[in-house]
Amino acid sequence: MEFDLQWLLIGLPIAFGLGWIASRLDIGQWKRAQREAPKAYFQGLNLLLNEQHDKAIDAFIEAVQRDPDTAELHFALGNLFRRRGEFERAVRVHQHLLQRADLGAADRARAQHALAQDYVKAGLLDRAEAAYRELEGTAFDIEARLARLSLAERSRDWRTAAEMAGRLEASGTGSYANRIAHHWCELSLQAGDAGDDAAAAEALRNARATAPHAPRPLILAARRAAKAGDAAAAFNLYGELLQHAPELLPLVASDYAGAAIAAGQAAAARTTVLRRLEQQPSVDLLHAMRLLDGATPAAGDVPDAAERAQRLLHAQPTLSAALAVLDAPLHAADEQALRDVREAVARGARALQRYRCAACGFEAPQHFWQCPGCLSWDTFPPRRVEEL
Ligand SMILES: [Zn+2]
Known part of the structure; x- marks a missing residue:
């Protein structure tokens, strides 16, 4: 028995070692890998201890103190600090790494990347941007540009965002056309708000040139045309939009x-909206039909306003559709419509016939003395949400 145990004790590490060597097929790399063995070991330790951050940090601090040259330990420690929200300490660890003269280019880039992530998490966006900029030309180049793009979008710096997305697209990381079109639309709106109409028009032209079929630039262009009194141009732009994205008509x-x-095209618009209404029941389309009803002599072969509202309510029992039915004149025989109205009201009311915890907002159809959400006592008022 003792003999067996002895073999097991010797055999297991040998088998493990052989497997580890076999996994590195290139014998030339073996020597280097052997030097890095502690590194790999500690990386594994990092994963193992993921769920025990306090203990892991204690162990790592001790190890770093014993062996201050081990870059891998610094990385593990820095990541743990960041994950715990201790950004200052994470920054210090990564800055310490960057100051080391013996750090290779790859590890330097890695430390720089980690530092940039620390700054993002800490909400220091200017410093994060600067840290990401340092990563140009490194292995983290694309990642850094993506991060800078989202930083620019977060700070609503649309010009930088457009430029960054353009460079990402140029480097072959996929199409950013729609995103860039959004950036130009934002720039156009900003210029419009600032009273610079020429700049607004220019930005919108850029948006349309970037993504000719994107819906938002078409909608903005149509609104601009309508505002300028060119109803025919606006109508044509909407027509172009509906060719590429008919489902956006309710918007x-x-x-x-x-x-x-205004362009004298009410009859054509009627046909378009009615056809869409059959495919995509929507109260917004119903309102548009009411506008068009006022502008065109009602044709005998199309449903009148009351019937359209009832059809919509039947297809889609929402409170808005119920309102539309109530707004249209009802005939005594419209029993089905009244049943549909009742169903819509019942559905809408269900969301309001609930009790809501005053502490955390948890909602339930029944009253609780202890909130199942935040476990507070006596936080449910005795009145339902609709009575508050
Ligand atoms: Zn609660």
Whole structure:
């Protein structure tokens, strides 16, 4: 028995070692890998201790003190600090790494990348941007540019964002056309708010040139045309939009109807909206139809306003559709419509016939003395949400 145990004790590490060597097929790399063995070991330790951060940090601090040259330990420690929200300490660890003269280029880039992530997590966006900029030309180049793009978007610096996305696209990381078009749209709106109409028009032209089929630049262009009094141009732009994205009609339905009426195209718009209404029941389309009804003599072969509202309510029992039915004149025979209205009201009311915890906002159909969400006592008022 003792003999067996002895073999097991010797055999296991040997088998482990052989497997480890076999996993590094290149014998030339073996020597280097052997030097890095502690590194790999501690990386594993880092993963193992993931769920025990306090103990891991104690162990790492001790190890770093014993062997201050081990870059890998510094990385593990810095990451742990960042994950715990101790950003100052994470920054110090990574800055310490960057100051070391013996650090290779790859590890230097890695430390720089970690430092940039520390700054993002700490909310120091200017410093994060500067740290990411240092990574140009390194293995983290693309990652750093993506991070800088999202930083620029977060700080609403749309010009930098557009430039960054353009450079990402140029480096072959996929198409950023739609995103860049959004950046130009934001710039156009900003310029418009600042009263610079020429700049607004220019930015919008850039947006449309970047992504000719993207919906937002078309919608903005149509609104601009309508505002400038060019209803025909606005109507044509909406037509272009509906060619590429017919499902967006509810978003622009009232503006579309307005442009159509002003351009003398109400009949054509009626057909378009009615066809869409059959495929995509929507109260916004119903409102657009009401605008168009006022501008065109009602044709005998299309449902009238009351019937359209009832059809919508039947397809989609929402409170808005119920309102539309109540707004249209009801005939005594419309029993089905009344049942649909009742169903819509019941559905809408269910969301309001609940009790809500005053401490955490947890909602439930029944009253609780102890909140199941935050476990507070007596935080549910005795009144339902709709009675508050
Ligand atoms: Zn609660």
